[in-house]
Amino acid sequence: MPMQDMHLVHHECGDCPIRHRAVCARCESDELARLEQIKYYRSFQAGQTVIWSGDRMDFVASVVTGIATLTQTLEDGRRQMVGLLLPSDFVGRPGRATAAYDVTATTDLVMCCFRKKPFEDMMLTTPHVAQRLLEMTLDELDAAREWMLLLGRKTAREKIASLLGIIARRDASLKLKAPKGAVTFDLPLTREEMADYLGLTLETVSRQVSALKRDGVILLEGKRHVTIPDFDRLMEEAGDDSDGGMLG
Amino acid sequence: MPMQDMHLVHHECGDCPIRHRAVCARCESDELARLEQIKYYRSFQAGQTVIWSGDRMDFVASVVTGIATLTQTLEDGRRQMVGLLLPSDFVGRPGRATAAYDVTATTDLVMCCFRKKPFEDMMLTTPHVAQRLLEMTLDELDAAREWMLLLGRKTAREKIASLLGIIARRDASLKLKAPKGAVTFDLPLTREEMADYLGLTLETVSRQVSALKRDGVILLEGKRHVTIPDFDRLMEEAGDDSDGGMLG
DNA sequence: CGCAGGCTTTGATGTAAATCAAGATCAGGA
DNA sequence: TCCTGATCTTGATTTACATCAAAGCCTGCG
Numbered sequence: 001m002p003m004q005d006m007h008l009v010h011h012e013c014g015d016c017p018i019r020h021r022a023v024c025a026r027c028e029s030d031e032l033a034r035l036e037q038i039k040y041y042r043s044f045q046a047g048q049t050v051i052w053s054g055d056r057m058d059f060v061a062s063v064v065t066g067i068a069t070l071t072q073t074l075e076d077g078r079r080q081m082v083g084l085l086l087p088s089d090f091v092g093r094p095g096r097a098t099a100a101y102d103v104t105a106t107t108d109l110v111m112c113c114f115r116k117k118p119f120e121d122m123m124l125t126t127p128h129v130a131q132r133l134l135e136m137t138l139d140e141l142d143a144a145r146e147w148m149l150l151l152g153r154k155t156a157r158e159k160i161a162s163l164l165g166i167i168a169r170r171d172a173s174l175k176l177k178a179p180k181g182a183v184t185f186d187l188p189l190t191r192e193e194m195a196d197y198l199g200l201t202l203e204t205v206s207r208q209v210s211a212l213k214r215d216g217v218i219l220l221e222g223k224r225h226v227t228i229p230d231f232d233r234l235m236e237e238a239g240d241d242s243d244g245g246m247l248g
Numbered sequence: 249m250p251m252q253d254m255h256l257v258h259h260e261c262g263d264c265p266i267r268h269r270a271v272c273a274r275c276e277s278d279e280l281a282r283l284e285q286i287k288y289y290r291s292f293q294a295g296q297t298v299i300w301s302g303d304r305m306d307f308v309a310s311v312v313t314g315i316a317t318l319t320q321t322l323e324d325g326r327r328q329m330v331g332l333l334l335p336s337d338f339v340g341r342p343g344r345a346t347a348a349y350d351v352t353a354t355t356d357l358v359m360c361c362f363r364k365k366p367f368e369d370m371m372l373t374t375p376h377v378a379q380r381l382l383e384m385t386l387d388e389l390d391a392a393r394e395w396m397l398l399l400g401r402k403t404a405r406e407k408i409a410s411l412l413g414i415i416a417r418r419d420a421s422l423k424l425k426a427p428k429g430a431v432t433f434d435l436p437l438t439r440e441e442m443a444d445y446l447g448l449t450l451e452t453v454s455r456q457v458s459a460l461k462r463d464g465v466i467l468l469e470g471k472r473h474v475t476i477p478d479f480d481r482l483m484e485e486a487g488d489d490s491d492g493g494m495l496g
Numbered sequence: 497c498g499c500a501g502g503c504t505t506t507g508a509t510g511t512a513a514a515t516c517a518a519g520a521t522c523a524g525g526a
Numbered sequence: 527t528c529c530t531g532a533t534c535t536t537g538a539t540t541t542a543c544a545t546c547a548a549a550g551c552c553t554g555c556g
Contacts, residue, residue: 152328
């Protein structure tokens with residue numbers, strides 16, 4: 001459990017534990033109080049659209065529970081998911097008036113929203129909020145770039161393995177245990193959503209999931225419940241560069 | 249010419265006009281002086297590596313002149329470019345010790361570097377530097393997500409058209425004129441580099457460039473000098489969603 | 497119960513782009 | 527000048543994935 005999360009847990013977070021992780025890792029109580037005044041919750045049902053690309057967006061928010069997706073669409077309907085929002089993830093851009101992507105609730109979803117103007121005002125006076133947001137944005141940028149490698153250069157099988165690995169890891173980190181040995185989770189995405197994320201068709205996703213199952217890399221109970229008997233094996237299938245830094 | 253650039257031009261920027269655009273859009277003279285103390289320049293020849301992924305990186309920097317690329321590589325050698333750094337672009341991450349990508353000079357390159365520790369210290373005391381950096385990072389994130397759409401869903405021809413459009417636009421913005429009607433520029437990338445950027449092979453890039461030439465979408469003098477007789481036509485070929493926001 | 501509408505799987509076929517393979521073009525150096 | 531190596535083009539062939547098509551499988555609802 002990283003130091004920073006410790007700190008958060010020890011705060012009096014009320015019913016929005018995520019908020020502090022998202023915007024307020026080093027916050028003081030008076031800032032907490034200010035955040036309190038400008039926050040509100042919104043709930044969405046699975047499948048509902050939170051906001052359409054181009055819509056006026058007068059809030060920023062973080063996910064409390066559930067999963068949301070960011071997608072972009074070409075005129076002819078080709079879709080590409082560009083982000084997956086899990087609990088604690090932040091969405092919205094200070095200083096921009098309209099949404100840049102379609103945001104959709106994949107599961108039932110609760111978001112903790114902050115009205116944009118007061119949030120921006122607070123950012124100006126409390127520097128570490130901006131700094132925390134910078135950190136988070138840099139993390140997202142890294143994730144986006146990893147995804148570019150996946151989209152540009154990985155095979156369908158590697159893409160599926162990578163996605164399963166990412167979901168398993170994020171799932172495990174929420175439960176505060178590292179993915180060693182066997183891991184089990186429920187897929188929060190349909191085959192079509194997986195396809196939209198991976199730049200594939202749903203048929204190819206289905207075939208490759210079947211192939212990974214056939215080869216014993218994953219086990220399936222029903223269509224959604226996945227267990228990964230050997231996480232390292234999955235990571236090999238994902239084709240990732242495993243040296244992970246530390247050359248010089 | 250946007251207001252912000254006006255502001256910059258009117259600063260006494262010495263020989264590093266870019267620095268202020270990169271980190272210091274609203275800066276005061278004492279901050280300028282502090283930046284001055286921790287900055288230094290580094291030059292690289294075309295083809296030289298600035299830093300390898302995983303190497304210790306004790307600076308952040310912005311490009312003054314020339315072009316650099318960020319690339320990621322799979323163990324088996326498959327390469328994907330994840331960023332193109334043009335003059336004024338920023339590279340490096342406050343709060344991280346090692347480089348996450350290979351950074352390579354595509355042309356002769358001059359970078360304005362700031363030692364990381366003092367830069368981080370300054371960020372803590374001068375909030376708007378962090379805010380400027382946040383804006384830039386959010387822009388980069390948007391660009392990365394647009395690139396994800398390209399990599400995941402566009403055809404080879406659309407990819408090439410998109411890349412030419414991006415280079416034309418950025419080139420034009422540096423010259424402070426908007427790309428209306430005919431535009432002319434030199435390709436700063438080899439066919440192979442274009443391929444690495446677009447998730448294609450160099451042969452496919454070559455074929456599609458030839459096809460666009462054959463169809464009159466672009467004109468070529470030699471292999472690198474491109475002129476685009478009709479920018480809108482090129483954008484149609486790029487397949488981008490042209491409604492560009494403003495639905496609700 | 498039985499049917500309807502999402503999902504998902506699986507098969508047959510088509511195709512865009514990769515791969516393999518020659519050459520062509522160009523710039524720089526001996 | 528010609529050679530050399532890098533870059534680029536073009537052609538022939540292969541292949542991974544898309545597309546088209548049909549069924550299977552759940553879940554919920556009348």
